[in-house]
Amino acid sequence: MSSVRGRAWFERITGGAELVTGLPPSVLAADMTLDGHAVRVIAVVPDANARFPLARKGDVGIDEGFGVAHAVSGTPLKSAILAIVDVPGQAFGTREEAVGLQRALAASANAYIRARRGGHPVYALVVGKAISGAFLAHGLQAGWIGALDDPGIEVHVMSEAAVARVTRMERADITRLASEIPATARDIRSFATFGAIDRIFEVGNPDAPSDVDLEMVVRALAGALRTPELGLRNPRERLDRPGALQTRALARRVREELQAQWDA
Amino acid sequence: MIETLSYEYPASDAVDRRAHVGVVASGNCEILLEPARNGNASVVVRTSVTGFGATWNAVLARFFVRNPVAVQIEINDFGATPAVVALRLEQALEAAR
Amino acid sequence: MSALLLAESFAERGARERARALLDAQSFRELIGPFERLASPYLAAQGVVPQSDDGCVVARGTIGGKRACVVATDGRFLGGSVGEIGGAKIAGALELARRDAERGTPTRTVLALDTGGIRLQEANLGILAVTEICDAIVALRMLQPVVAVIAGRVGVYGGLSLSTALCSQIIVSEGARVGLNGPDVVETESGIEEMDSSDRPLIWRVTGGRMRFEQGFATALVADDVEAIRAAVQHAFEAPRELGPLEPQAFPDPRLDLDTFLRAMGIES
Numbered sequence A: 001m002s003s004v005r006g007r008a009w010f011e012r013i014t015g016g017a018e019l020v021t022g023l024p025p026s027v028l029a030a031d032m033t034l035d036g037h038a039v040r041v042i043a044v045v046p047d048a049n050a051r052f053p054l055a056r057k058g059d060v061g062i063d064e065g066f067g068v069a070h071a072v073s074g075t076p077l078k079s080a081i082l083a084i085v086d087v088p089g090q091a092f093g094t095r096e097e098a099v100g101l102q103r104a105l106a107a108s109a110n111a112y113i114r115a116r117r118g119g120h121p122v123y124a125l126v127v128g129k130a131i132s133g134a135f136l137a138h139g140l141q142a143g144w145i146g147a148l149d150d151p152g153i154e155v156h157v158m159s160e161a162a163v164a165r166v167t168r169m170e171r172a173d174i175t176r177l178a179s180e181i182p183a184t185a186r187d188i189r190s191f192a193t194f195g196a197i198d199r200i201f202e203v204g205n206p207d208a209p210s211d212v213d214l215e216m217v218v219r220a221l222a223g224a225l226r227t228p229e230l231g232l233r234n235p236r237e238r239l240d241r242p243g244a245l246q247t248r249a250l251a252r253r254v255r256e257e258l259q260a261q262w263d264a
Numbered sequence B: 001m002i003e004t005l006s007y008e009y010p011a012s013d014a015v016d017r018r019a020h021v022g023v024v025a026s027g028n029c030e031i032l033l034e035p036a037r038n039g040n041a042s043v044v045v046r047t048s049v050t051g052f053g054a055t056w057n058a059v060l061a062r063f064f065v066r067n068p069v070a071v072q073i074e075i076n077d078f079g080a081t082p083a084v085v086a087l088r089l090e091q092a093l094e095a096a097r
Numbered sequence C: 001m002s003a004l005l006l007a008e009s010f011a012e013r014g015a016r017e018r019a020r021a022l023l024d025a026q027s028f029r030e031l032i033g034p035f036e037r038l039a040s041p042y043l044a045a046q047g048v049v050p051q052s053d054d055g056c057v058v059a060r061g062t063i064g065g066k067r068a069c070v071v072a073t074d075g076r077f078l079g080g081s082v083g084e085i086g087g088a089k090i091a092g093a094l095e096l097a098r099r100d101a102e103r104g105t106p107t108r109t110v111l112a113l114d115t116g117g118i119r120l121q122e123a124n125l126g127i128l129a130v131t132e133i134c135d136a137i138v139a140l141r142m143l144q145p146v147v148a149v150i151a152g153r154v155g156v157y158g159g160l161s162l163s164t165a166l167c168s169q170i171i172v173s174e175g176a177r178v179g180l181n182g183p184d185v186v187e188t189e190s191g192i193e194e195m196d197s198s199d200r201p202l203i204w205r206v207t208g209g210r211m212r213f214e215q216g217f218a219t220a221l222v223a224d225d226v227e228a229i230r231a232a233v234q235h236a237f238e239a240p241r242e243l244g245p246l247e248p249q250a251f252p253d254p255r256l257d258l259d260t261f262l263r264a265m266g267i268e269s
Helices: A005-014 A062-073 A094-099 A101-117 A132-137 A160-167 A171-180 A188-192 A211-226 A228-232 A235-240 A242-247 A249-262 B053-066 B082-096 C015-022 C084-102 C120-141 C159-164 C183-190 C200-207 C209-214 C226-238 C258-264
Strands: A027-034 A037-044 A080-087 A122-131 A144-148 A199-201 B003-010 B019-022 B028-035 B040-047 B071-078 C029-031 C056-063 C066-073 C108-112 C146-150 C169-173 C220-222
Touching: A005 A027, A005 A037, A005 A080, A005 A122, A005 A211, A027 A062, A027 A211, A037 A062, A037 A211, A062 A101, A080 A101, A080 A132, A080 A228, A094 A101, A094 C200, A094 C258, A101 A122, A101 A132, A101 C120, A101 C159, A122 A132, A122 A211, A122 A228, A132 C120, A132 C159, A144 A188, A144 A211, A160 A171, A160 C120, A160 C183, A188 A199, A199 A211, A211 A228, A235 A242, A235 A249, A235 C120, A242 A249, A249 C029, A249 C084, B003 B053, B019 B082, B028 B082, B040 B053, B053 B082, B071 B082, C015 C056, C015 C066, C015 C108, C015 C226, C056 C084, C056 C226, C066 C084, C084 C108, C084 C120, C120 C146, C120 C159, C146 C226, C169 C209, C169 C226, C200 C209, C209 C220, C220 C226
Parallel strands: A037 A080, A080 A122, A122 A144, A144 A199, B040 B071, C066 C108, C108 C146, C146 C169, C169 C220
Antiparallel strands: A027 A037, B003 B040, B019 B028, B028 B071, C029 C056, C056 C066
């Protein structure tokens, strides 16, 4: 099932701005001005003719990983970056593994990190699925992340079927545990409790944003773009967000202990 | 799903230092051994294989009869056989002496 | 000791002994050791007994006489999976190494990873930790080499394969495997026609250490031998050889003649 959301939100936000050339058809990028701020908008979308068959439904595969890397590293000077995230997974295939999918996804993560550390504020808007390696490659390195409040949004590391196989647990137990232990949950509200989501939007139609939906999201993006420090934050700083003080207390404590013991 | 078992045994000998051996892997266990202050031996077992309390007691009792050491032991178990547990206990004691 | 030229296996050791082996003799000092009992609080409720070091060892010491830190994951405990604590140990060590480099007291940093990836029992915390690890590797790499050693029984998969690919020096053994999606996961997600996870020759042909080295994804290929791996690590710091760029120059990537490549590997394109 291909998702239409990434393209829908990309097109509504960029408003028909010219596409950046030299990218695979599954990677859309356009430069625009949003409330006076230069921003390069990037989305991964389905491509029914992609040369890697398993990457035709919007997954991040070889060409998408390197394609996003290319789009990010070509961001014009002084422009911010906005990643539109609707990535149902990383292409699960033998060809992909043979060619080295980990390297393609590392390429885009690397590009986002270098861009952010090089002074380009990076923002992400999660409008659909944000799965695992695909999310690591496209979205999670942003300094500021907004997300739609919608049951169609899933954030997780592996499908329930694959989790059942790897952990040898029953599907029913996995579903039950996800409702009891936020660390294993798959919904955006649970994910937000860990301090990684800056803003959640309640929209009427996530598949085809109305003018009202669009205006609300664009206004929030403009607000975030006005404060480049938000887009420049590195992921480590999420540990200091109010929610994370409790939900990630152990990760904080490990840092403290390591620092205390580092030079004995 | 996880069983926690506690045991105590009389002990008289002291050990020099703490010791850590093993790993929580299938058919294996991790042991943390520390000198005890109260002159007794106490053991806490956490295991994912339930219903073997008597077997644990037999393995541990045999160990402390031969080695009456005043120690606190914590065992994190993932289905180790009695033979593997006995081996790990001996390794921990050797490292602590 | 007489010079017995017997290879000593690296893969057969646990994480702590691997870290000890990579550091100079007698220099090993563990941080947050097992007696601090910083173990995962999420596992018991999911029927898994936690390990007192969370399957991740951080050790300071020296390598070639220079300040060093080795982080090693234990592939025997839950497949070496990385959760909140293990992830924070890896990220935290990289962050401190970066601080050291900025202060002019660099710390040689080695990630000896043996991991199936993010721990599914605490997945959301794992993915956030891996995001931090990726950022910390790139930040440190801007100032000094970051060396990965992939020479365990599991290899490196999942989110950690992505992180590892960001290291500047990657040492692989022939027995190790490197891939994003493990064979079980590919088979479950895409069907047995896509990958038969019991086809071991295929898996090593596609993701084995030799293949990764020949593809230019690793800077050194070593035997499963402690001395060989120690030498490769030292060489990585003293004569760093950078990997090729992660970005292709154009689309489709002209370096990748996909059909020829896949045919050579016995995979239909």
